[in-house]
Amino acid sequence: MTEDESEQPRRRRSPWGVLALVMLTGLAMMRNGVNVDDGPPQPAAAAAVGVSVDQAPVNPPAPPPDMEVLEHSSVQRIRIPAIKVDAPVMTVGLDAQGWVDAPPPQDPNLAGWYLNGISPGQQGSAVIVGHVDNAQGPAVFYGLGSVRKGNHIEVERYDGRTAVFEVYGVEVFSKDGFPGARVYGDTGHAELRVITCGGGYSKAKGYEGNVVVFARMVEAR
Numbered sequence: 001m002t003e004d005e006s007e008q009p010r011r012r013r014s015p016w017g018v019l020a021l022v023m024l025t026g027l028a029m030m031r032n033g034v035n036v037d038d039g040p041p042q043p044a045a046a047a048a049v050g051v052s053v054d055q056a057p058v059n060p061p062a063p064p065p066d067m068e069v070l071e072h073s074s075v076q077r078i079r080i081p082a083i084k085v086d087a088p089v090m091t092v093g094l095d096a097q098g099w100v101d102a103p104p105p106q107d108p109n110l111a112g113w114y115l116n117g118i119s120p121g122q123q124g125s126a127v128i129v130g131h132v133d134n135a136q137g138p139a140v141f142y143g144l145g146s147v148r149k150g151n152h153i154e155v156e157r158y159d160g161r162t163a164v165f166e167v168y169g170v171e172v173f174s175k176d177g178f179p180g181a182r183v184y185g186d187t188g189h190a191e192l193r194v195i196t197c198g199g200g201y202s203k204a205k206g207y208e209g210n211v212v213v214f215a216r217m218v219e220a221r
Helices: 017-034 180-184
Strands: 076-078 087-090 111-115 125-132 152-157 160-172 188-200 206-218
Touching: 017 160, 125 180, 152 188, 152 206, 160 188, 180 188
Parallel strands: 087 111, 125 188
Antiparallel strands: 076 087, 076 152, 111 125, 152 160, 160 206, 188 206
C-alpha cells in the first residue's frame, strides 16, 4: 500500500496486531502535500511520540447500570462534535497480503471500520480509523489530537441505533512500541478506539506514532 509496508515481512498476521502499525504507517506517508507548518494538533503536551497525556485505564466513565449493550451491526457514520467531525464510515477488510486496508485517501472526509472486528456498542473495543491528512491537506481526523476527556463521540449504525461514547483518554504511541493488548483488549464494557497518525513527522519516514482516543459507551439510542 505504501513504501513503508513494502519493508514489512510479507506474511499474514493477526489484523489487530497490525492495524495501527501497518495500516496507519500507510497514512503517515500522505502528509507531503500539507501546507501547515505545525502539523496536526497533538494531545496537550505530547508532541513527542511515547509521551502519554491521559492514561487510558484511569477513571473511565461508568456506564448507566441499565444501559443496553448492542448487537453486531455495520457502521454508517461517526460524529465528534468537539472537533467538527461528521463523516461517513466505510467497512475495511484485509488486502491480498493480509494487511488491514485503509479508507481511500482521495476522500478526506471518510473513516473506516474493520468489518471483522467489534461493532461500536458491542462489548469489546471497536476500532475506527482515518487519515490525518492527504496530498491535498487535512483529512477527517486531522484534529483528533485535540479531543479532550469528557468529549462525546457518536457512532451511527446501520441498524438504526446510535452508540454514544465518552472520551476518557487520548495518547500518542510509537509505532514500534504500540501496545496492542491495551488498545484493543476487552475491558468488559462497550468501548471505542479512534486512531490516526501523529507524533513527530519527517518526509523520509512519515509520522512516527499514532494518536489513539479511548472512549466508553455511555448511551445507546
